[in-house]
Amino acid sequence: MKNKAIISFNKINRATIPHYYDYAIAIEKVIEALTKRTGNLYNIYSFEEDWEMIYSALEQMLQNKTDDIEVISPIFDHISSRKIHGSDSEGYSITPSESNNLLYFPTYDVAYANIQIYQSHADYPHDFIFAQDDESVVTFMKEMVEKTRSFMLDGITVLTDTEDGLERSQEEITNQIQRDDVLLEEIVKRDIFRSIDEFFSKSGTFFKTYNIPYKRGILLYGNPGNGKTTLVKSIAGSVKAPVIYWQITEFTSSYSIDEVFQTAKKMAPVILIIEDIDSMPHESRSVFLNALDGATSKDGIFLIGTTNYPERIDPALINRAGRFDRAYEIKQPDEKLRRNYLLKKQVSQFVAAEVVDEIATKTKNLSIAQLNELYMSMALQWHYDKQVDVDKIIEELKENHRKTMKQDWEMEDFDDRLGF
Template sequence: MKKNPTLIKFHDTDSNTISHYYDYAVALNKIKELLIQRLGNGLKLCTTDVGIEEVFVTIEQLLERNDPDIEVLAHIYDTVGTTTINQTDDEKYKVTPSLTNNIFYFPAYKVAIVRVPIYQSHSDYIQDFIFNNDDGLLLDFLNYCIEKQRSFMLDGITVLTDTEEGLERSREQVTHQVHREDVLLDEDVKVNIFRSIDEFFSEGGSFYKEYAIPYKRGILLYGSPGNGKTTLVKSIAGSVTAPVVYWQITEYTNSYSIKEVFSTVTKMAPMILIIEDIDSMPEESRSIFLNTLDGATTKEGIFLIGTTNYPAKIDPALINRAGRFDRAYEIKQPDERLRKEYLFKKGLLQFITDETLDNLAVQTKGLSIAQLNELHMSVALEWHYEKQVNVEKIVKELQENLKKTIKQDWESEEYVGRLGF
């Protein structure tokens, strides 16, 4: 890796040349002097009111990939960090140039971008600046960043989480692909959901254009916990060739984060926006969220998927007005047929007979998919250690736990004195 020059060195400054070591005007002047050598005297300094966070997200991923499209021309200060230790998707450490205190240059567009650290007596902050000499190339550069970011987003799921410090972005790999045939749902519901998904992303939404239908759609998945809403969402996310964004609503969700989320996803459309546990939207933010959904362009090209375990808590305004959530699908408790199918696919027949499996399908009435998965786990563990299994006993324990959960009654003689530390 070549050694980049540093423009401002602490030992070269004094009160006569710079009133404050971190006076960013001096830094910008030094940056301009360097860039004029590359871009010529037509150099312009550009700031933005809309925020360019997506540009820096793209830069970060280009740096991780050692992409030749980007160069690091120089560092700004010699007493501010110039590299960052990151963890890659496979949990390995990697050292990359810091997004702050470095000058990034894109030769193809003759654009330089810099995030300058500014330290003053009353506050510390960073400021973003773009240098260019051709506005047309600058717009091409911004579009390039969007397209690059969109292609990067196809490799995994982008997670946006509202935090006290603002919207936090991360990326998760789909480590276990859930195939559509593995999703256990009422067949009509399953067909309707996947058909609407496929048509939305088929040939640039040609179906919507052909029938003059607004190119946006929203579905709400509701039902009791543990019956496959998340599995269905994972299957959808892993089976479309479009960016998928998962938005984690928290107590910190507010008007600013709502605006930022929809600004981000609109640029990446056509894409999928998933909002799990949508009923947890803070009360004071709900009207802003509804107004955003009603916006003429904020949902263009967006397939919105909301989920909730508690449909009674959902604001009726969400599903009683076109353009918000167009359809609501109940993800029901599995019936006898689905319970048998699930247990069969889990491989329970390696431990029990066909007749026992038929009986289990009846005896597990009321259990969720998650509880059926626990049944399989318990059966496998007991078989592994005992080479035999008492399936009826395991089912009885699960049914008893289910009753206690429903009644919130955990204090029976059997449990008294056994909980605690």
């Protein structure tokens, strides 16, 4: 039952409590519209922790036009209540917005509204839930978390630290990388995929069977261009679990670290990917280490960290049990891997089959990314000249690599500078 409030909206005016009047009129009108729709009376609830997660679920539900959500009406008539999605290449679609609309969920008899509150000193949006009792709210919130997890299975959830806080976006996996396409030492590849598969098999039955804490952390390190990102993409696309990709920036803080791990925990079992982990701001490292040490903060989380510069990582990150369990070096491809890569790319369409082995030998110390560039250059030469000078391309790639490593670039001096 709704308790009687100390201050009644109907018995105040702008002269007595002006700010409350401005604040409450929007709430009163929303409740009137909701009661008119259902005939019921409602309590008002606010929430802080899961609002971004709920917002994401609402956006997906509105885009999918599901039957379990109803748009009763816009709240203000001169504020946007429709949202544009897509691009010129993908095509555009229009849906109701999550904000400035009164959204009703008949299954739970619960409503949601993101209302722009206008006061003399500031304007800000505020999230409200309207329900007849606490039980309905709890059931609704749990269902929204489950819907969010379900929607996350359709792509990769990207969390980016910005000046305005943690931003969330959903990216589709448009180019699925098969496990067979991952070029790594066979024993390393086998170990990584075995641990991944067992972690997500029947919610970690393996871990329960052998009384192992249900959490796992691996660190992938090595020179750029040798397949760390490819491996991560292959893992993300081959596991039926939510995948969260966390982009560390200079704005990463203790607040965002806590929010990332709380989000991952609610979506567990889940994969949490942190690329370029060495870029963690110095002032936030102790908080990050504490998050890794938490007794329950990583339950159900498979953590994957990557770095091109392992020497920059605090030894405490990997020398203490429970943080990262294993560190795998993603090495430069050996001759066998280079040959396999060249065969997969079908370079034999440009050169005689027996030359492939020679190329594999001559490309010693080149990365997977450089081998990809070798293929691209061969294809371009063949396309225009119908012949390929493989030795010249390889020499140019090695020289480019040497200059990059030593920062030894030939630069001409110009008297005229372009504006600076």
